[in-house]
Amino acid sequence: MAGYTSVTPEDLAHMLDVIGVGSVEELFDGIPAGVRLRRPIDLPPGQPEQAVYAELRRLAARNVSTEDEITFLGAGMYDHYVPSIIDMLMSRSEFLTPYTPYQPEVSQGGLQVMFEYQTAISELTGLPVSNASVYEGPSAVGAAAYMAKLASKRPRLLVSRGVHPHSRATLETLAVGYGTTVEEIALEDGVTELDALRAALSDEVGAVVIQQPNFLGTIEDVTALSAAAHEHGALVICAADPLTLGVLEAPGNQGVDVCVGEGQSLGNRLDFGGPSFGFFAATEKHLRAMPGRIAGETTDADGRRGFVLTLQTREQHIRREKATSNICTSQALNALGGVVYLSWLGRQGIVELGELMLQRTHYARETLAALDGVTKLHDRPVVREFALRLAVSDREAVGRVLERCAAAGVNAGYALGRSYDEHPDGLLVAITEQRSRADIDRLAEVLGAAVAAERATVGAGATA
Amino acid sequence: MTEGRNPQSPQQRERATTIFEKGAPGRRAFRAPDLDVPAVDGLIPAASRRAASPRLPEASEPEIVRHYVNLSKRNFDLDSGFYPLGSCTMKHNPRLHERVAALPGHARLHPLQDPRRAQGALELMFELQGALAEVAGLPHVSLQPSAGSHGELAGLLLTRAYHADRGEQRTKVLTPDSAHGTNPATVTMAGYEVVKVALDAAGGVDLDDLRAKTDENVACLMLTNPSTLGIFDPNIEQMASIVHETGATLYYDGANLNAIMGYSRPGDMGFDIVHFNLHKTFTQPHGGGGPGAGPIAVSDRIEPFLPRPQVVRRAPSNGGPPVYDLDEDRGGRESKSIGKLRGFQGNYGVFVRTYAYIRSLGAEGLKDVSEVAVLNANYVLARLREKVGDQLPLAFGERCMHEFVLSGAPMKKQLGIRTLDLAKRLLDHGVHPPTVYFPLVVEEALLVEPTETETRETLDQFVDAVAAIVAEAAQDPEIARNAPYTTPVRRLDEAGAAKRPRVRQAL
Numbered sequence A: 001m002a003g004y005t006s007v008t009p010e011d012l013a014h015m016l017d018v019i020g021v022g023s024v025e026e027l028f029d030g031i032p033a034g035v036r037l038r039r040p041i042d043l044p045p046g047q048p049e050q051a052v053y054a055e056l057r058r059l060a061a062r063n064v065s066t067e068d069e070i071t072f073l074g075a076g077m078y079d080h081y082v083p084s085i086i087d088m089l090m091s092r093s094e095f096l097t098p099y100t101p102y103q104p105e106v107s108q109g110g111l112q113v114m115f116e117y118q119t120a121i122s123e124l125t126g127l128p129v130s131n132a133s134v135y136e137g138p139s140a141v142g143a144a145a146y147m148a149k150l151a152s153k154r155p156r157l158l159v160s161r162g163v164h165p166h167s168r169a170t171l172e173t174l175a176v177g178y179g180t181t182v183e184e185i186a187l188e189d190g191v192t193e194l195d196a197l198r199a200a201l202s203d204e205v206g207a208v209v210i211q212q213p214n215f216l217g218t219i220e221d222v223t224a225l226s227a228a229a230h231e232h233g234a235l236v237i238c239a240a241d242p243l244t245l246g247v248l249e250a251p252g253n254q255g256v257d258v259c260v261g262e263g264q265s266l267g268n269r270l271d272f273g274g275p276s277f278g279f280f281a282a283t284e285k286h287l288r289a290m291p292g293r294i295a296g297e298t299t300d301a302d303g304r305r306g307f308v309l310t311l312q313t314r315e316q317h318i319r320r321e322k323a324t325s326n327i328c329t330s331q332a333l334n335a336l337g338g339v340v341y342l343s344w345l346g347r348q349g350i351v352e353l354g355e356l357m358l359q360r361t362h363y364a365r366e367t368l369a370a371l372d373g374v375t376k377l378h379d380r381p382v383v384r385e386f387a388l389r390l391a392v393s394d395r396e397a398v399g400r401v402l403e404r405c406a407a408a409g410v411n412a413g414y415a416l417g418r419s420y421d422e423h424p425d426g427l428l429v430a431i432t433e434q435r436s437r438a439d440i441d442r443l444a445e446v447l448g449a450a451v452a453a454e455r456a457t458v459g460a461g462a463t464a
Numbered sequence B: 001m002t003e004g005r006n007p008q009s010p011q012q013r014e015r016a017t018t019i020f021e022k023g024a025p026g027r028r029a030f031r032a033p034d035l036d037v038p039a040v041d042g043l044i045p046a047a048s049r050r051a052a053s054p055r056l057p058e059a060s061e062p063e064i065v066r067h068y069v070n071l072s073k074r075n076f077d078l079d080s081g082f083y084p085l086g087s088c089t090m091k092h093n094p095r096l097h098e099r100v101a102a103l104p105g106h107a108r109l110h111p112l113q114d115p116r117r118a119q120g121a122l123e124l125m126f127e128l129q130g131a132l133a134e135v136a137g138l139p140h141v142s143l144q145p146s147a148g149s150h151g152e153l154a155g156l157l158l159t160r161a162y163h164a165d166r167g168e169q170r171t172k173v174l175t176p177d178s179a180h181g182t183n184p185a186t187v188t189m190a191g192y193e194v195v196k197v198a199l200d201a202a203g204g205v206d207l208d209d210l211r212a213k214t215d216e217n218v219a220c221l222m223l224t225n226p227s228t229l230g231i232f233d234p235n236i237e238q239m240a241s242i243v244h245e246t247g248a249t250l251y252y253d254g255a256n257l258n259a260i261m262g263y264s265r266p267g268d269m270g271f272d273i274v275h276f277n278l279h280k281t282f283t284q285p286h287g288g289g290g291p292g293a294g295p296i297a298v299s300d301r302i303e304p305f306l307p308r309p310q311v312v313r314r315a316p317s318n319g320g321p322p323v324y325d326l327d328e329d330r331g332g333r334e335s336k337s338i339g340k341l342r343g344f345q346g347n348y349g350v351f352v353r354t355y356a357y358i359r360s361l362g363a364e365g366l367k368d369v370s371e372v373a374v375l376n377a378n379y380v381l382a383r384l385r386e387k388v389g390d391q392l393p394l395a396f397g398e399r400c401m402h403e404f405v406l407s408g409a410p411m412k413k414q415l416g417i418r419t420l421d422l423a424k425r426l427l428d429h430g431v432h433p434p435t436v437y438f439p440l441v442v443e444e445a446l447l448v449e450p451t452e453t454e455t456r457e458t459l460d461q462f463v464d465a466v467a468a469i470v471a472e473a474a475q476d477p478e479i480a481r482n483a484p485y486t487t488p489v490r491r492l493d494e495a496g497a498a499k500r501p502r503v504r505q506a507l
């Protein structure tokens, strides 16, 4: 066992002497006998570095990653290309190994990164103030709802069924704590039903939560939904896919008060779901109610431009039980990846990338819907993801279709029935800049064959 | 000191410019793949089309690289120097962990991949759950929470669900005066009221005050042991029984677990719920403020309420190798789960690093971690008491666990410099200062946590630096009061920043 300690026998003798004890065990004398562990920890012995590497490689090899198949799986996290400069910058010691910047004089790098990140998020979302990151997408939705509850004190929260199922589940979990009821607004023809929203609204509603594009990939009429909510003084919280905001209108220009979302698609790896980052932007009046760290510009004693963590009187370490949130450690390194990605993509790139996804998504949707036994779930405009219906019997049958596709090296997408009982035959297909026309054509071939095979077996079973 | 009046270093001379102030119109780094499908107009309704493209930077790749590399050089980091930031456990971050986390089988695995094709990830998570359960002394683990404070929130929501299941509605949560700010902030978010418990003369929880405040309305006592004062509370067994007698739960803030591995386990102390800070004890690099992960371990009575999904292992009936799965308990009417705290399965990339760390160290290695962490802390403490014990006395007791709190109050009185000044002057010595002004119960607090991965030479240099600053202040306190001098910027106007917040670059 080597570990990462460096005490030699000579060090130990000297240190114990300075402390004035005879052994290291003596330093633990304060632990009462009744709560002592009287046996070794039951874990295998330590291993040399190369053995641990081999073990982690063995485990990695048991996973089918996006390098091993052509994947159309999205549903909240997407297989985008992560440029090499991000790996390089995120692994630099100076970004990787410091703590939260409590000493700004020696943390100007990290603080300025936060300031730049906030600028980029404000610009993307069209909202003037952004924090420096929260954990990830669904908990960002939860954090926004908590802020709305503190601001409005109103007891009801309305959530579109088009909001990611994990976000809705998170809202339900958290709302039990802070005492809000969560009610769902149904979808109709792929989008949030405006009339249902209007009918559900009252002056008891603190916030309305929507998603753009929604979970089915559909573009919502954010302006109309916001206007309806505002008529009752409810805040509008919109979870947005940041990489669509080169082509979709900024939520801040459509009446949204708080825009949050999953940041993974901005230069972060999939990592089986995390770590990534959540972004959180709002209108000016919420600045002092926001959760999390916020970097601000200031000057030093000699008049130099500099950056600090600011408005800390919102935060747990100062305000304790009166804090606007309990968040402490968030996702600074992942947010660095986000702002480097946005800088790399650039002002033109974000539009070009959005446009490319839009066109390929349209091509994929039309191509797949032309297959036998495959139809669109609805006809409304989509950006980078869309829902299909497969003419097969049930959720299990969709599973078998996906299984056949996987055997042919294609991950065809997300079975909607996993989270929408009303769509047992649904399939959600995601497009990124990494999926070429050839990939899409391959999907069409494989999916068409798989659906046909499934229908043939069922048909054969029925006649037998 | 002349440095202050006459800036010397290139970094100090250079005005900070943001990436938005660099570049030029038309410059770019990204090259889009060719459009390989027919272009179609009007795919987005006019009202939803973005009118003005976001004003992101326009810069070339070399420009971006130089910008961020130069920015990185304006950071102090653990790889280059001592970082004894108390409560944060700034231990060495092995690079093996970065290498294995970056393997495509881990890094490029989609979170919704069919569990049958994510067996390696699920096996890793299952094994990690088991290892954390063993370290905590509690049988059930959820890896889902994203950081310590998220684990705390999970813990209180579990407590609420547990009591609700028994038909009880409790309203209060107890926290000692020495608690970290996330504890009371979490209590509020979980819909409870904070009740503070006083400390006794030794820095432990005052048992009489605890008894007086524990009644049928108390849902939970949140505690860290050793406390944020670096002291193992000797009355933990009595505390556990006082709290349990009324049916409340006992919550362990695992920020200080680095002190006791192999010696004691929260479960054996009577705790029902524990969070781990994988970015402290288990050396996930802190990244300048995350990512981290805050898994929780719980007792049998709390288990039914754990978040979903849970990683499970099933032994096939044909005797084949075990199969791992994600149990969503979807629509299960029997389910008492609190649901989800976030998307997907948690910060898997952090789990990979933690798993590698536990495999590298093994049982003895983890015990060695705690032993050396406590040894190093006591060594620094003993040497500081010898050199500057009058100015910076230990706040409580004689010795410490993995960290200790000094009070700068005598120094302030005798020398006219505050703990803040000492901290700023340490920056000129190339050391990251300890945590200052926390815990709140100690006046002018300085919370020092050396960790187990520092050499004796580094510890000695730190002691010498503190002693030199105290000696310097005895001659001329102005030097420390105006420090630092050598950093890229000097003391910053924080009050001004809060008064007129500028939180984004004007574009």
Ligand SMILES: Cc1ncc(COP(=O)(O)O)c(C=O)c1O
Binding pocket: A327, A328, A329, B087, B088, B147, B148, B149, B150, B180, B182, B183, B224, B228, B253, B255, B256, B277, B292, B294
């Ligand atoms: C004692 C203590 N409790 C809780 C926390 C919160 O942990 P996190 O930052 O991971 O949310 C911290 C650290 O920041 C801590 O030091």
